[in-house]
Amino acid sequence: MLILKTLALEPMHGYGIGLRLEQISQGVFRVNAGSLFPAFRRLERDGLIKGEWRATENHRRAKYYALTAQGRATLRRETRQWEVQTAAIARILKMSTSES
C-alpha cells in the first residue's frame, strides 16, 4: 500500500520509491531492496502498477513504475480500510488506557 501511495503522485523508478518511502516516513521505514523488488514484481503481476523504461534525470535508463486505474482503486479502498482499522485500534487503546 505504501508503494502505491508513493506512486500516486507521479511515476517513479525503484530507487526513487525506496528513497521517497524513507523520506515520507521520516526514516521510520527503510525498505531493503530485497523486499522492494519482489513487491514490484508482485504488484505488476497483479496489474496494480505498470513498468516502463525511461531515461532518468541524469540520463540513465531506468524502469519507471506508474499506478494503473486498478491500482488507484485498490489504493483508495485499502486506504479507507486502513483508516477504519486504525481508528478502531485507537479507540480500543484509548479505552484500555482509561481503564488502567
Add this chain to the structure above:
Amino acid sequence: MIPLFRRLIGGLRAVFHRERVEQELDEELRGFLQTAADDKVRAGLTESAAMRAARIELGSVEAVKEHVRDVGWESVLEQLWRDVQYASRTLRRSRGFTAVAVISLALAIGFNTTLFTIVSGMGSTPPVDQSDQVVSLTSLDSAGRTVGVSYPDFQDWRHLSQSFEGLAAHSVMAVNLTDRDLAADRVAGAYISATTFSLLREHPILGRDFRPDDDRPGAEPVVIIAASVWKGRYGGDPGIIGRVITANGRRVTVVGVMRDGFRFPLVHDLWLPLAVAPGLERQARDARGLRVFGRLATGVRLAQAWAELDTIMAGLSKTYPTTNANVRPRVEPLTRGFDLRNPWNAALIAVGIVLLIACANVANLLLARAVRRAPEIAIRTSLGATRRRLVQQLVIESLLLAAMAGVAGLGAAALGVRIWLASMPAASWPYWYHFAINTRVLSYLSGISLGSVLFLGVGPAWSLSGSFPEADLSHTGRGRSAGPRARRWSTVLLSAELALTLSLLAGAGLLARTLLAVYRADSIVDTDPVILAGLDLPPQQYATPAQRIALYSQLEERVSTIPSVQATALASGAPFYSAAVWSVILPGQAGATPASQTSSYVLIGPRYFDTLGLRLLRGRVFTDLDGTPGHETVIVNELFASKYLAGTNPLGQRIRLADPTKPDPKPPWLTIVGVSPTVREHYAQEFDPVVYVPYRLNPLANMVLMTRASADAAALAPALREQFRQLDPDLPLLDIQPLNWLLSGTRFANQVFATLFGIAAALGLLLAAVGLYAVVTYDVGQRTREIGIRLALGAHPRQVVWLLGRRVLTPLAWGLTIGLGGAWGVGRLVRGMLIRTSPDDPLTLVSISLVLTVVALIAALRPARRSTRLDPVTALRYE
C-alpha cells in the same frame, strides 16, 4: 478472473522470454545500484567507496533476484526442472550409491507388487453383475458350525421368503461321460436350480437356459455344457443342441452351451437340474449338504433378508424340533464364502516388512550421504538458497530414486507373476481368478513407491537443512565425522532393520521346519511304486451296499492277478490328501462328546498297509472277514492311541464313530484290532488321529484303487483298464497317476509359503547386511586419519577392528531384543500353517538369532578389517 489471467500471462512470458525478463531485472537492479551510488557521491563519498556502500546496502544481488523470481508461479516449475536435472546429475555421479539404493528398493517393490497381484487376483469377486446384491446362505448347526442347507429347508426358504429376487441351490459331483462313440471322460459338474444362471445374469451362448419345468422330478432329462466341453469333447458340433449324451450312465439331451470361462460354482463344466440329483427328494431335513445363494430383491439390504430368514428358521425349528432345533441361518456376501486369503495376508505382511527393511536401508545410505554433503548444502545456503528449496531438492532426489526403483520393480513384478503362474496348477483355481498386472496393481506399485519416498527422503532432508552454514563451511568436508544426531538416527534405522529381519527369519524358519516335519513324516510311506486310480460308481447300477462290496472284492482280486502287481487295495481316499472327519465316542462315554473329539475316517481294503509298504506297530491287519456282520473291527493310528487311549492297551478296546453330517442315534461298537504308524491324511493341516475302517462296513460309491507295482503308471494303466472293463465296460477308471504326484501336490501350499517367507527373509538379511556394511565402510572412510594415527602410535589391528566393529553391537542388541518380540508375533501370524511345529519353537529362535548375529558381524567386520591394512602414512595424508 482477470488478475488470474494476467498472472498466467506474466508467468508464461517469464518462461518463454526468460532471457529478456532476466535482463530487465538485471538492468533494473544495476540502475538501482548506480543511482544509489550517485546519491552517495553527491553526499561526498568517492566513486568506489560509494559503490561499495551501495552494494552493502543492497546485499547479495543474486539473493534479491531469487526473491523476485519467487514471486511468480512459473518459478516453481523452473526450480522443479532444475532440481530434477541437478538430482539426476548427483545420482549419476555417485553410481555405487544409486545402484545399491535402486536395486534394494526395486527388489522390495517388485516382491511386494508380485504378491499384491496374487492376493488381489484371489480376492477378486466372481464376475457377477451387481455382485453386491448376491449373497451366500448357509446354516449354523446346533454346535455353531457353518454347514450347508438341506433340500427341505431350501424349499421352505424359497417359498416363504420375500427378500429375494430368487434363491438357487447347487451341489457338485463328478460326471462320467460315456458316449458310445467316444472315449469315456470325466468332468466336474454341478446340480443346479433352474434359476441359477438367471440370478447370476449369465445366458447360454447356444440353446436355452434351464426352465422351471426341467427342475422337477420326472422331467425330460436335460443338460447344459460349458463351451470347453462342447469344443473339446464334441468337436464344436454345430448340432450340439438336441444331441443326446450319456452322463453318469443316463441319457440326457443337451439344451444349452455356456460361454468360455464360465465355470460356476468353481471349476465346473457341466450342469444338470437339481431335481435329478440322486436321492434328493427323499433327503432328510438335517442332511445339510447344499450350497445356496440368492439375489436380494431391489431395495432389500442383507440384514433385512437375514432377519427374515431367522424368523422362517425359528418357525421351522418349532415344526421340526428333531432336525432343526437351534439351527440358524447365516447370510453373507457371496465372495466371503470363497475367502482363501488368510495365509496370504501373512505373506503380504512379510513382503511389507521387506519393503520396510529396504526403506530403512536406503534411508541410512541417504543419511550417510547427507552428512557428507553438508558442505555443499552450506555453500548453497550461503548463496541464498532457502530452507524450503533445499528440502525440495533432497525430496526430489528421493523421488527420482523411487521412480527408478518403481520402474525396475515393475519389471521384477512382471517376472515374479510369470514365475508364479508357471509354478501353479491352473485348473485348481476358481474360474474368476486372474493374475495380471492391472491398473489396481499399478496404483499399488506407485503408492508404495511414493510411500517409500516419504519414509526415506523427508527425514534426512529436514535434519540436514537445519544445520548452520557457518559451522559447516569452516569444516570443509573430509575431516568431519557424522554428527551425533545423524549417528543416532543411523543406529535406530539399523536396529529396526535387524529386528524386522529377525521376524522374517522366524517366519521362514518355522515354515521350513513345518516342511521338514511333513517330509520326514511322509517318508515312512514307500510311495514310489504306488499308483492311484479313481473309481466313481453310478448310483443307479450299484444301489445297494452288497452290490458295491461284490464289485470291490472282485476288482481287488482281478487286479492282484496282474503280473507286475505286488499288492492292491481300495480306500475311500489316498493318504496325504483328504479324509472325512468323524466324531469319536470312547469306551465309557455316553452319547454327547466334545466337539473337538474327532478323527479322520478312512475306509480301506485288506491289503491297504501292504500296498503302502507300512507295518503295523501292534495287532493285525484286516482280512476279508473284517467288516462283515459280527466282525466290526477298526485299526487306529498311533496318534489316536496316544491321544484318546493313553496309558491303556488299545487292542481289544471298543469305540464308536459318528458321521457329523448324518447323525445316527446308535452307531455300532467297533473293536480295535491294530495300531498303525501315524500317516498324514490331509494336506496343509496338522496331523490328526485316524481310524481305518474296513470298506465292507460302509462301501461308498467313490473309491480310490491303490496298486503297488513294479511297472510305472503308463505301463500299468492298460492292464488296469482291461481288468476293469471285464467287470463293467461302462465304468471308466479316472486319474491314473503315481501316488508321488499327489503327494507333491499336497505339499504345494507348505512349499509356497515356506518359499515366500524364505525369499523374504533372505532379501531382508541381504539388505540388512548391505546396510551394516555400508555404515561401517562409511565410518572407516570418515575416520581414516584417526585410524592412521592409532596404527602409527602402535595400536594393534585387533583394537582398531574392535573400535569400528563395536559400532554394530548396539543395533545388533536392539535388533535381537525387538526382533524376538517380532518373531513371537510372526509365529502367531503363521500359526495356522504350522505342522508339528510350535510357533515359539526354541530351536528355530536360537538358530535364526545365531544366523543374524553371524551375518551382522561379518558384514560389519569385513570393512573394519580392511581398514587395518591401511598404510599409516597414506592414512595420515588422506585428505
